[in-house]
Amino acid sequence: MQLSVIGCGYLGAVHAAAMASLGHQVVGLDVDEGKIAKLSAGEPPFHEPGFEDILKAGLASGNLTFSTDYADVASADVHFIGVGTPQRRDGGGADLTYVDSAIQGLLPHLKEGALIAGKSTVPVGTAARLAEIVRPRGAHLMWNPEFLREGFAVKDTVDPDRLVYGVSPETGDTDVATLDAVYASILERDTPRLVTDYATAELVKVAANSFLATKISFINAMAEIAEVTGADVTQLADAIGHDVRIGRKFLNAGVGFGGGCLPKDIRAFTARAEELGRGESVGFLKQVDEINLRRRQRVVDLVVDAFGGQPFGHRVAVLGLAFKPDSDDIRDSPALDVAVRLKGLGAEVVSYDPQAMETARRAHPQLDYAASLDDALDGAEAVVVVTEWKQFKALDPVATAQKVARPVVFDGRNILDPEAWRAAGWEYTGMGR
Numbered sequence: 446m447q448l449s450v451i452g453c454g455y456l457g458a459v460h461a462a463a464m465a466s467l468g469h470q471v472v473g474l475d476v477d478e479g480k481i482a483k484l485s486a487g488e489p490p491f492h493e494p495g496f497e498d499i500l501k502a503g504l505a506s507g508n509l510t511f512s513t514d515y516a517d518v519a520s521a522d523v524h525f526i527g528v529g530t531p532q533r534r535d536g537g538g539a540d541l542t543y544v545d546s547a548i549q550g551l552l553p554h555l556k557e558g559a560l561i562a563g564k565s566t567v568p569v570g571t572a573a574r575l576a577e578i579v580r581p582r583g584a585h586l587m588w589n590p591e592f593l594r595e596g597f598a599v600k601d602t603v604d605p606d607r608l609v610y611g612v613s614p615e616t617g618d619t620d621v622a623t624l625d626a627v628y629a630s631i632l633e634r635d636t637p638r639l640v641t642d643y644a645t646a647e648l649v650k651v652a653a654n655s656f657l658a659t660k661i662s663f664i665n666a667m668a669e670i671a672e673v674t675g676a677d678v679t680q681l682a683d684a685i686g687h688d689v690r691i692g693r694k695f696l697n698a699g700v701g702f703g704g705g706c707l708p709k710d711i712r713a714f715t716a717r718a719e720e721l722g723r724g725e726s727v728g729f730l731k732q733v734d735e736i737n738l739r740r741r742q743r744v745v746d747l748v749v750d751a752f753g754g755q756p757f758g759h760r761v762a763v764l765g766l767a768f769k770p771d772s773d774d775i776r777d778s779p780a781l782d783v784a785v786r787l788k789g790l791g792a793e794v795v796s797y798d799p800q801a802m803e804t805a806r807r808a809h810p811q812l813d814y815a816a817s818l819d820d821a822l823d824g825a826e827a828v829v830v831v832t833e834w835k836q837f838k839a840l841d842p843v844a845t846a847q848k849v850a851r852p853v854v855f856d857g858r859n860i861l862d863p864e865a866w867r868a869a870g871w872e873y874t875g876m877g878r
């Protein structure tokens with residue numbers, strides 16, 4: 446089938462290449478000329494495992510092209526909208542500028558009966574509004590939320606754990622058949638597919654992310670209690686996680702959640718619920734956000750305390766900048782936030798991340814970035830682990846102790862073995878343990 450994907454960020458570029466890998470003819474469109482030039486040359490503009498392979502294969506097969514010109518997507522049967530919906534600058538709500546401009550850009554180029562399938566995370570009510578705009582052009586609209594996780598984006602796109610189609614009552618049957626044809630090879634594997642109305646599909650996405658964020662903040666709240674009682678939150682998580690109704694996933698206490706989705710999605714959901722007069726229904730999400738942000742400050746406070754309240758001039762190695770491993774994404778990253786706050790307090794912060802150095806440097810040129818993990822550790826008076834990269838998990842406490850000036854470690858992700866590190870002479874502090 447002929448497809449377009451509007452917006453070539455983490456979501457859109459992966460979706461475009463993944464759809465080409467399923468055998469479709471895909472044009473990826475973005476207004477950012479630099480990004481399109483890179484993608485056209487087979488160079489991923491961001492780090493995502495497996496993406497480069499499907500990007501290069503798509504370009505080589507001729508199934509995948511990129512453009513900045515909406516005229517180039519005019520022949521598509523289905524247009525996926527994968528643009529960002531960041532937090533508004535003036536509040537917690539979602540900024541729909543890019544979604545609206547994608548629809549406006551498409552309007553003059555829609556062929557009769559073309560289907561627009563929105564993938565971006567939008568406030569409930571958006572699809573119904575957009576459907577009114579495209580209907581006079583003879584186009585159809587559905588909402589098909591994306592649940593991909595960064596670091597697993599390719600797998601989550603070609604092998605999702607469910608598909609959700611939010612459809613209009615008028616054209617729903619036709620649109621379901623069209624999208625089924627796009628996802629035919631995914632559906633052959635009995636992937637669950639739920640057909641809903643627009644509002645439900647929009648809410649599924651924010652409800653899923655709100656639930657995940659709540660799970661993380663729940664365990665971080667337990668970490669706060671563990672910190673004043675001497676309990677170990679990692680053992681607590683293991684113990685409650687054995688109950689299959691609870692489950693162990695997303696119960697890792699630490700410096701909290703970040704990224705381009707969870708933080709802004711819970712804030713946008715809160716803002717939308719307030720607009721709808723139901724703010725109290727999701728009032729708990731404000732606490733989820735507050736608990737989450739407290740964990741960043743907790744790590745900073747622990748480091749400051751280690752220097753007797755005077756971090757000025759002390760060398761601190763901050764290991765991690767990305768919001769999670771296997772990504773170079775620093776959007777709302779707790780790791781980067783910790784580095785910036787410590788630097789702001791006068792510490793001599795040296796940061797290292799296996800992938801996110803360039804993205805971090807662009808956003809925060811004032812920080813010092815080490816050329817290697819060893820350089821970051823060299824002479825450090827405190828080591829702070831804030832992203833759970835496997836390189837950091839695999840650090841040998843004995844060898845690492847030789848590199849630093851003072852063996853003091855703060856395990857902001859609870860990924861190190863406290864016994865092994867203490868046995869090697871380290872003063873070890875985890876989060877809630």
Ligand code: UDX
Binds near residue numbers: 657
């Ligand atoms: C999330 C959702 O998981 C995904 O389904 C949705 O489509 C987009 O948002 P992503 O932003 O890639 O995906 O990250 P995720 O794996 O959910 O992690 C989010 C943050 O939570 C990271 O900063 C991670 O380090 C943190 N986290 C995760 C914890 O602090 N503890 C945990 O137990 C799990």
